[in-house]
Amino acid sequence: EVQLVESGGGLVQPGGSLKLSCVGSGFTFSNFWMNWVRQAPGKGLEWVANIKHDGSQIYYVDSVKGRFTISRDNARNSVYLQMNGLRAEDTAVYYCAKGMDVRGQGITVTVSS
Amino acid sequence: QSVLTQPPPASATPGQRVTLSCSGSSSNIGSNPVTWFQQLPGTAPKLVIHSDERPSGVPDRFSASRSGTSASLAISGLQSEDEADYYCATWDDSLNAWVFGGGAKLTVL
Numbered sequence: 001e002v003q004l005v006e007s008g009g010g011l012v013q014p015g016g017s018l019k020l021s022c023v024g025s026g027f028t029f030s031n032f033w034m035n036w037v038r039q040a041p042g043k044g045l046e047w048v049a050n051i052k053h054d055g056s057q058i059y060y061v062d063s064v065k066g067r068f069t070i071s072r073d074n075a076r077n078s079v080y081l082q083m084n085g086l087r088a089e090d091t092a093v094y095y096c097a098k099g100m101d102v103r104g105q106g107i108t109v110t111v112s113s
Numbered sequence: 114q115s116v117l118t119q120p121p122p123a124s125a126t127p128g129q130r131v132t133l134s135c136s137g138s139s140s141n142i143g144s145n146p147v148t149w150f151q152q153l154p155g156t157a158p159k160l161v162i163h164s165d166e167r168p169s170g171v172p173d174r175f176s177a178s179r180s181g182t183s184a185s186l187a188i189s190g191l192q193s194e195d196e197a198d199y200y201c202a203t204w205d206d207s208l209n210a211w212v213f214g215g216g217a218k219l220t221v222l
Contacts, residue, residue, distance in 0.1 A: 035211065037158075044115070045150065045158060045200050047211035059209050100148050100202065100211070101160045101168070 002026040002103050004096050009107035012086055020081040020107060022096030030054075030074040032099055036081050038092035039106075048094070051079065063089075086111045116141065116212035117201055124220040130189040135201030135214050137182050142203055147184040149177055150200040152216075158200065162186060188219075196221040 008020040020036070036048040049060045049070040058070055067085040072078065079096055086109075093106040118136040125131040135147065146164035153159075160168060162177040174189045184203075188195055201214040 037211075039158075044198075044216040045152075045202070045213045047202070047213060050211070061210055062208075095157060100163065102150075102158050104157065106157050 002098060002101070004098060004102075004104035006094065006096055006104045006107035009094065009109045011110045011112065013113050014087060014111055016086050016111070017082070017084045018086065018109060020083065020094055020096075020109070022079045022081075022104065024077045024079075024096075024098060027098060029077040034070075034072060034079040035097040035100055036070065036079075036094060037097055037100075037102060038090075038094045038109075040089070040092040043092075046092075049081065083109070088112065115215040116205060116208070117203070117214035119199075119201060119214035119217040122218040122220065124222055125191050126222050127191055127193060129191045130187060131191055131219065133186045133188075133199050133201075133217050133219065135184045135186075137184075137203065137212075139182055140207035141182075141205040141212055142179060142184050143182040144206050145204045147177065147179055147201055147203045149175075149186045150202065151195075152198045152200065153194075154197070191221055193221050195219060 003025045006022045035050040051058050051070045069082040071080045088111050091111045095102045095106040149162040150158040151161045161171050161175050165177050176187045198216045198218050200216045205212045
């Protein structure tokens with residue numbers, strides 16, 4: 001069974017940093033693009049970033065470019081999202097996805113003073 | 114303002130067939146397969162269609178199609194548990210980004 005488990009969320013002040021982690025199991029992690037998708041409270045889904053199987057291609061939504069960094073460790077079946085310069089508008093539930101298949105419950109990030 | 118446009122909320126009665134639409138442009142729907150998500154209240158989104166195919170476990174009542182710069186998700190034999198928010202998404206070649214529709218709330222009366 002495919003599983004994705006996110007961790008690392010929490011409450012952080014504006015301008016602060018957090019690193020999200022996502023561990024995958026039940027599939028060959030190194031064969032898939034991995035994505036991060038988020039959902040602000042009461043809002044729709046928004047794609048955040050993705051990374052190719054071998055890390056050779058990376059893309060970001062414009063609003064996080066220069067602040068967020070996606071990375072992966074195929075040996076650990078893990079994908080990460082380093083979030084710096086956090087803003088109130090980054091407050092959301094963050095989901096990692098195998099391709100665009102969201103399998104985790106998401107992790108909450110709250111940016112507030 | 115979402116790159117993909119999904120019409121206002123829809124409603125239907127059990128047993129009916131409902132179609133949800135998603136409109137884009139040549140750089141997104143016109144060039145790439147569309148993914149559809151179902152999000153039940155208070156839960157994570159669930160992929161129900163990717164590139165016109167259903168993952169295992171998704172009922173065959175769900176089907177999708179794409180024509181030009183528009184796509185649609187059809188649900189036949191509507192059931193009360195189909196009441197959810199539905200999102201379309203696809204890759205945009207101009208933006209080099211995944212883009213989503215704003216979502217469509219389906220109410221089963």
